[in-house]
Amino acid sequence: MRTIIFCLLLVLSVPSLQAQDGHELWLRKKTALPVTVVSSKKSPTLNIAVQELQQGWQGAPGATVTLTLRKDKAIKRDGFKLNQNSIQANTELGILYGAYELLRRQQTGEAITDEVVNPSYEYRLLNHWDNPNGSIERGYAGNSIFWRRDSSFVITERDQTLWQEYARANASIGINGSVLNNVNASQLMLTADYLKRVKAIADIFRPYGVKVYLSVKFTSPALLGGLSTSDPLNDSVKTWWKAKAKEIYSIIPDFGGFLVKASSEGQPGPQDYGRTHADGANVLADAVKPYGGIVMWRAFVYSPNDKDRAKQAYNEFMPFDGQFRDNVIIQVKNGPVDFMPREPFSPLFGAMKKTSIMPELQITQEYLGHSTHLVFLSTMWEEMLQSDTYQQGQGSTVARVTDGNIYPQKHTAIAGVSNIGLDTNWCGHHFAQANWYAFGRLRRCLAERAGLYAGSRAPAGAG
Template structure:
């Protein structure tokens, strides 16, 4: 009997271990390298038997290590490493100056510093695959692209691929504080364990770098824009250097958020005036010190004179004065300044939508050529939907850098499925009409303002210490999508979603394609149940969790949701036409004419630019009030539809990840319903209109929703 029990127990343990090995938790992101079936192995094997490593430089070693990791996982065998001898099935990872490519007419002149080519070729009579660039990092990027082809089942026997990034600076901004709290972060603590640095480098740092390199991200700002000056001290710079050492083989530079008042707080000066000689000298010495410790340091990110942060305006200086002072200190070392255009002031009565344009547009052409002005996609603050920022196209002599928010501060945090690729595509393909029709936002940020000017895109990271990196499985898609859009702002959100779904969930189209459809509808659903028809900033105070359209008691007018929706007995919406704040005048005349006319403004931006009567007849034939209620219900219904779709995947997706998404969709449906009910209860109390037929009344009165408190919602500031 004991022998029988032991046999059963042994079988159970073996079965359990096998299942655990197959279980997934999201840690591998889109680099899962799942085992291929026998047919796929037989298909690929003739062109994949060995690889040649012509040198052992760190970045090439990172590329070949990735090849080995992938092949062991997908094929169950390692490629044979050779030094110079070619055989059929060789993968050659190198760069343009390799002697192995001598005499081959390859288009390296088209690749720039970071581009790559993947070419099926014949060398010495052997059929080989060349992965190469003008730099080692180009070859690394090409390696990840090559592996993606195999992961997604693409043919690799007749390859002729050239790919070049359209933007030079592709950077993640981490809003991570030195105590490991992440402002607006929903994936646990900061990834950076500063207490253990520089002596202990968590292996996750390497995996983080691998993931970034796989999508072309080449820069990281590890500290918060609302940062502490201590990061610039020698003790902390040694910690930053340790990160930089890990990231360097993956083509990633480290930048730092620099506190403008650091000369006072660290240097003992009485001023931080950017035109003061002592201040200029302090920053020059500090920058020199940084480069002695971190020779390939990228430069500074600066938030100045916004939300209480110090800046040049404290000394009656301009943003150009402040940025140029830092740029001059960085120039001898090749460093750059990313100067944020997110500015607004409590004492400024001007429409907040207008303030950044008012401050920055007159400075066009006055910034040094190693300064990028970093502009959010919209003029307010990463809302579920905003029109494109009016600065795009309005500063033709100044390099403008797009800033997107990957972390979902205003889109339901980590638990709401909201694919942001559609939001970013909408912003990038918007026509600025400057200098003429067809001048999209993507064109503005891609085209250098002069031959030597830099281009770039920044994303506020959604990454933390959670094992799945982003707090949810689907939020990984936004990290992935940011990298793809930063590489090519002309990317299509659906194509990016399809690649991610196949890499992350399944190569089976019966699974991947419904997931893509869910993703493509998801952000619009969030807009519908949170901020339909151009409403914005209706979130609760501080943490921005849950609805608060009634909030009117905060010290600053533009912190109150009532400031943005301006609902009254007559109607709703912010009048930004000439009769109102005239924010529309900051756009090109053609854009202002379209959006300023009730007959031509898209429904999605209606209440952003117009105060509209409740009984206004919409394109649908419904009144504005009825349309508003219908949009709230449409958003909730879409989440319910996503739940039904996800339930159909049970047993077809690994259980752990399937259950997590199922549970998060349940949270999203509950909170979408909360948003719908609370918002309708409030706006009905203002409009005094009955609900349209077929739409249920909120189950509680308005006071019940107002009484809800969530003081410990995650992601708040310090």
């Protein structure tokens, strides 16, 4: 009899176990308490903020929350001012971020006091190493959520739902940009069929404040435009890039810009034509600048015959400090070699004083057990960002020399190589979601350990 009762209880528990498949990430729906949300304006973004508060409210029952768009010098970019019953921001996106932060604090039991919260970096991006055929380089959670193995360009209802869920998850932790394809880029990404799909993705991302970016192949002018060269100083090449940028922005007016891997691991680049990294980056920067776009130029460069790989990026980029356009950001891996489990920070951090520099972290576990091992990466990232470069004396941490606190950078940014795929739980390993979450949280408080509470209330002060 006991055995029968035990089996019956086990069977009855199965539906609830199946329901928790990890797909809702840290945004699992809870029974919301009644709340009145007052917003003087309406827009797709503000409507999302209102809806999120109404559907997730865990504060005082019957409370009234006011959303206010008002300029305040203390609030930077998409930051916000927060207390228990109001959110104020300079932008609609700031209101949305404030809504997610208020809900997060309610759910974790963290104190909610009058406070201004500003992002540390202007651009906070995920880099997807997704290929046009749907495969993912260093991906351990299934195929791409953006591209298909059958190369079909039909946009399904499932596609649209996934893209909306992805954008919502990113907005909830402050990520505001997504590079949709692999840095080992195919020129196909700049063709009409792919750009139409990018537009469809951008349209869904837009209300959540997530801009789309593309990795581009440096030799695209020759491969797509029929030119005899892709030399960045060639006038025809410059004209081609400007025309391509104009085409993209006519389709996607808020397109973010380009990410480039050049002259590295067999990828073509300006050095193939006797030109410098600055020459290569600047021609793309000039093409996107009229539209407010940026170019993220990766510093991951090395040749197999170099005697000291750890210093090659430093040797290649330092001589050109100050020669890059002001809408170019040099994207530097956290370490000088290649996302090693343990290595010092890149010597480029703090050394380049006249050029915008951004850290590149790896959320996917290339060298740390793929999707098999449970590894929490936030502590490693915090250690790197808090490491002192001493470039301007004590306190010149990697974070402060890249976030605009020490050097007057035109733009600041941070990127993380995504661990996301088509697996039901997005990341392969359930706990790998914590690394996606922690990357987004890094920009607000480096000393804070990001928490993921699987839908339960954490003790007061946890987080």
